Amino acid sequence: MPASIGCADTIVRVTFRMPELPEVEIFKRYLDSTSLHQRIGDVDVRNAYVLKDVTARELARGLKGRRFESSRRHGKHLFVRTDNELWLRLHFGMTGSLQYFKNDKQAPRHARVFFVFANNRRLAFEDQRQFGQIGLLKDVDAFLEKHELGPDALRIDLEEFRKILGKRRGAVKSVLMNQRFIAGIGNLYADEILFHACIHPATEIDRLNNMAFTKLFRATHYVLRKAVGASADAKQMPRSWLLPHRGKGRKCPRCGRKLQSVIVGGRTAWFCVHCQKRGSKN
Numbered sequence: 001m002p003a004s005i006g007c008a009d010t011i012v013r014v015t016f017r018m019p020e021l022p023e024v025e026i027f028k029r030y031l032d033s034t035s036l037h038q039r040i041g042d043v044d045v046r047n048a049y050v051l052k053d054v055t056a057r058e059l060a061r062g063l064k065g066r067r068f069e070s071s072r073r074h075g076k077h078l079f080v081r082t083d084n085e086l087w088l089r090l091h092f093g094m095t096g097s098l099q100y101f102k103n104d105k106q107a108p109r110h111a112r113v114f115f116v117f118a119n120n121r122r123l124a125f126e127d128q129r130q131f132g133q134i135g136l137l138k139d140v141d142a143f144l145e146k147h148e149l150g151p152d153a154l155r156i157d158l159e160e161f162r163k164i165l166g167k168r169r170g171a172v173k174s175v176l177m178n179q180r181f182i183a184g185i186g187n188l189y190a191d192e193i194l195f196h197a198c199i200h201p202a203t204e205i206d207r208l209n210n211m212a213f214t215k216l217f218r219a220t221h222y223v224l225r226k227a228v229g230a231s232a233d234a235k236q237m238p239r240s241w242l243l244p245h246r247g248k249g250r251k252c253p254r255c256g257r258k259l260q261s262v263i264v265g266g267r268t269a270w271f272c273v274h275c276q277k278r279g280s281k282n
């Protein structure tokens with residue numbers, strides 16, 4: 001999971017697997033530091049699969065001659081405002097990332113769309129597995145409402161967290177990852193959050209008592225903030241975390257016992273059976 005952010009004159013590369021809230025926050029900072037306030041001379045769509053509810057012609061017509069002015073992240077979505085009040089929507093799917101570069105020799109191999117600036121620098125939307133999405137819209141809040149996205153995981157307090165998740169049913173990990181409840185958490189960080197909250201990923205959420213809920217909320221904010229602080233780079237995350245240790249035959253960084261995996265909601269959860277307990281109302 002290499003990540004580096006440099007000044008606009010250097011080759012920069014930000015690549016992650018399966019972007020979740022921390023990765024998308026790093027993409028936002030990367031875009032903000034490289035691509036704002038420059039006139040967009042052209043939009044070069046190399047692979048139209050990525051376009052959602054917009055054609056290549058409409059995308060180019062909406063963006064050419066304009067500038068990206070600011071950006072806003074919500075969960076795993078990144079919205080970029082232009083000076084004609086349109087918003088570019090980026091969703092990074094499984095392998096999406098951004099690269100800002102100087103000339104064609106530096107163009108990333110799996111670039112699907114290039115935003116070509118008047119100074120001839122380019123911002124590429126790169127996406128090997130082709131699950132990413134690019135759209136163009138006028139109203140971000142209307143988009144969030146239409147797609148029934150919950151509030152951003154880092155912008156809710158304990159009361160709201162409890163209110164939203166407290167009435168749900170199902171495995172706690174599946175509930176955490178459901179973007180309609182709260183937005184931004186995927187497979188990797190859900191496991192990390194549950195590891196910190198000492199909760200087994202398959203625990204039925206209605207079995208969590210008040211104290212466990214508070215722990216879960218604190219772990220959610222702690223993990224997501226700390227991951228952003230570590231540039232979402234596993235190598236920079238604390239060794240006491242689950243993330244650098246996930247996988248077959250690896251050991252729990254807390255107790256040294258072998259980690260185990262279980263399928264929850266169709267995804268592989270890694271956890272420590274000794275450190276993470278199933279919740280109890282008692």
Ligand SMILES: [Zn+2]
Nearest residue numbers: 252255272275
């Ligand atoms: Zn353990």
